[in-house]
Amino acid sequence: MSRARPTIYDVAKEAGVSKSLVSLVLRNSPSVSARSTKAVNDAINKLGYQPNRAASDLAAKHRNLIAVLIDDYSNPWFIDMLQALSEVLTPQGYRLSVIDSLTAGSDTDPITHALTMRPDGIIIAQDIAEKSLPDNMPPFVVAGTRFTPVDTASSSSKRAVSNDDFLGAKIATEHLISLGHTDIAHINVHSGAGQKRLASYVSTMRDNGLQPILNETPGPATERFGYDTAMELLEENPGITAIFASNDITAIGVLGAARTRGLHVPRELSVVGYDNTPLAQSRLIDLTTIDDNSIGVGRNAALLLLNKLDANNTFADVDHTLVPQLIIRGTSAKPRSD
Numbered sequence: 001m002s003r004a005r006p007t008i009y010d011v012a013k014e015a016g017v018s019k020s021l022v023s024l025v026l027r028n029s030p031s032v033s034a035r036s037t038k039a040v041n042d043a044i045n046k047l048g049y050q051p052n053r054a055a056s057d058l059a060a061k062h063r064n065l066i067a068v069l070i071d072d073y074s075n076p077w078f079i080d081m082l083q084a085l086s087e088v089l090t091p092q093g094y095r096l097s098v099i100d101s102l103t104a105g106s107d108t109d110p111i112t113h114a115l116t117m118r119p120d121g122i123i124i125a126q127d128i129a130e131k132s133l134p135d136n137m138p139p140f141v142v143a144g145t146r147f148t149p150v151d152t153a154s155s156s157s158k159r160a161v162s163n164d165d166f167l168g169a170k171i172a173t174e175h176l177i178s179l180g181h182t183d184i185a186h187i188n189v190h191s192g193a194g195q196k197r198l199a200s201y202v203s204t205m206r207d208n209g210l211q212p213i214l215n216e217t218p219g220p221a222t223e224r225f226g227y228d229t230a231m232e233l234l235e236e237n238p239g240i241t242a243i244f245a246s247n248d249i250t251a252i253g254v255l256g257a258a259r260t261r262g263l264h265v266p267r268e269l270s271v272v273g274y275d276n277t278p279l280a281q282s283r284l285i286d287l288t289t290i291d292d293n294s295i296g297v298g299r300n301a302a303l304l305l306l307n308k309l310d311a312n313n314t315f316a317d318v319d320h321t322l323v324p325q326l327i328i329r330g331t332s333a334k335p336r337s338d
Helices: 008-015 019-026 032-045 053-059 077-092 110-115 166-177 192-207 223-236 248-260 294-309
Strands: 066-069 095-099 119-127 141-144 160-163 184-187 242-245 268-270 289-291 325-327
Touching: 008 019, 008 032, 008 066, 019 032, 066 077, 066 110, 066 325, 077 095, 077 119, 077 294, 095 110, 095 184, 110 192, 119 294, 141 294, 160 166, 160 294, 166 184, 166 192, 166 268, 166 289, 184 192, 184 223, 223 242, 223 248, 242 248, 248 268
Parallel strands: 066 095, 066 119, 119 141, 141 160, 184 242, 242 268
Antiparallel strands: 289 325
16 A cells, blocks of 8 residues: 655654644745754655645745736747746746736636736736726736836836837838838737837838828738738739838738739838847848847846835846847848839
């Protein structure tokens, strides 16, 4: 007959202490004396006791858990951002739990879903519905430019880290103008970052005496939407020689539309994306794009959250707005002159 697994009560009896004191030792509480800690650890080693981590988490006031809300697992922008979050938060003893819209469920607000996990903090890297945050919100930071129900730019309590989307879109549009393009279209998507990039594109075009060309109704930042929208724009505006897509994923869709229509990129159609995702860096795609420093966004968002979690604020302050950079690759060139 197999021997029953030792319980926390067995450890307490072996060590000659209470169950509550064993629980404190398991949570590394500084209030337990070195002598009692040693007695408990000796009993654990002797009995071969293995604590139930889930039960310990539920009993602990702090779970060392950070909930990360993202838009969608299929967007590669999150790869670098999540890696940077992990590189900063894991060494500090925190675990990440990533939640996207599908995980939360269509009938559940993502914030509400996250709060059921009782995290120590939350990284908001998705657009949140326009409503007040609940009173029981733990410390949180917004990563990236998002639609949020809070003033993340308040100088008295900054809660956000992002790249300068307005500047990045201006750089992208001016790059195409500098190449000689005048009929430059933009794929407009529905997101906090997308609307900043749209406003910058329109402003830059008009400042240069050019007429903006774009889809009137913003859509999701997906490859399919980029493809369908590019097909419509190119059909309605045959003079288009360049398209600035709101992000790399929609830009991939634009490349697909160009192929369908038999347009050579970049000789007949220049394409610029935004985010400098791993897809953009692929030698096969070789996409001209704006690097929004997603690694820096993740790293600084994690450090900012640690500052909010640390009562002594021992972590260094961070840059809240990072400077984007143009990465010129093989999908942008001067327009063809016939």
